[in-house]
Amino acid sequence: MKICVHGAGAWGTAVAVNAAARHEVTLWARDAAQADAMSAARENTRYLPGLALPASLAVRAGDIALAQAGADLVIVATPMAALREQLVALRGTAAQVAWLCKGVEPALDTSPASFGLLAHEIWAQVAPDLRAGVLSGPSFAQEVAEGRPTALVAASPHASVRDALVDAFHGPALRVYANEDIVGVEVGGAVKNVLAIATGLCDGLALGLNARAALITRGLAEMTRFGLALGARAETFMGLSGLGDLVLTSTGDLSRNRKVGLLLAQGRTLAQAVDSLGHVAEGVYCARTVVQRARGLGIEMPIAEGVVALLDGRVSPQDAVAALTGRDPVPESVPPGAAAASPRQSP
DSSP states (O other), X not given: OEEEEEOOSHHHHHHHHHHHTTSEEEEEOSOHXXXXXXXXXXXXTTTEEXXXXXXXXXXXXXXXXXXXTTOSEEEEOSOGGGHHHHHHHTTTOOSEEEEOOOSOOXXXXXXXXXXXXXXXXXXXXXXXXXXXXXXXXXXXXXXXXXXXXXXXXXXXXXXXXXXXXXHHHOSXXXXXXXXXXXXXXXXXXXXXHHHHHHHHHHHHTTOOHHHHHHXXXXXXXXXXXXXXXXXXXXGXXXXXXXXXXXXXXXXXXXXXXXXXXXXXXXTOOHHHHHHTTSSOOHHHHHHXXXXXXXXXXXXXXXXHHHHHHHHTTSSOHHHHHXXXXXXXXXXXXXXXXXXXXXXXXXX
């Protein structure tokens, strides 16, 4: 299989390295200087220092059409903010297309009624004729690049896209599961970033493991309510792209979104926290849109609301926690539709 990966950040490099062991892979970088440096050093010193690039992996810049000529599969490994541009450029391609970004596009205007779109909504808007989907799930780029055991989800309404992603990446260290529910997979990938900021805050304030477990569990309920309102399937949120990705991003030391919460708990400003990362923390950029869309759908998401208030500087870390713990008691309930979709449990 011939594969072209757009974007030479950590994730793009990681999946390119993984696939290059079995396929013909080109990694395209927007920055020609970065491409030249990677080709010369056989290493992505900025994003994955110390990881040797396989000799079979070609790194290019310049004309992207030339880089992807004849590709069977194109992987878009850019941040959400660049996805629209990438999909527009891919109009008319015969290749299967998949993106790796997890989040929500920034709103295109500042009107109160405007909100950003999930990746599959951008696809439907600008390039509906593409056969496309998403590769997602609980994964840190560093571990994928190192060949550590990982499981991902290939989600698309097109069987050909799911099959191409499985053929490209499924191997001894990386399992790829196919899923038709692209809405659920993308909601999980976006909302877990917001919730990870909350768990980072919890850990940074040393509230304990009980508090972290409560946040993750109630966060999963928020994610599921939101996803069901957008048309997702309840069972998706109990899988890799829901519970799996939420647990990883909320507890893993490599999580950029969790790191934001930790730094805010230490008294850093949001700008200081983001600047210190060196990578994009999608939860910072999509939290407001998630909350805005949830309000429009009549969905309650108190943890996400608290994260937005914290990011906006309207509350302190301590006050954000107090607002959550001071909420009135309510019964623990299964989100509408989840009970019907779940298998019956034994007594």
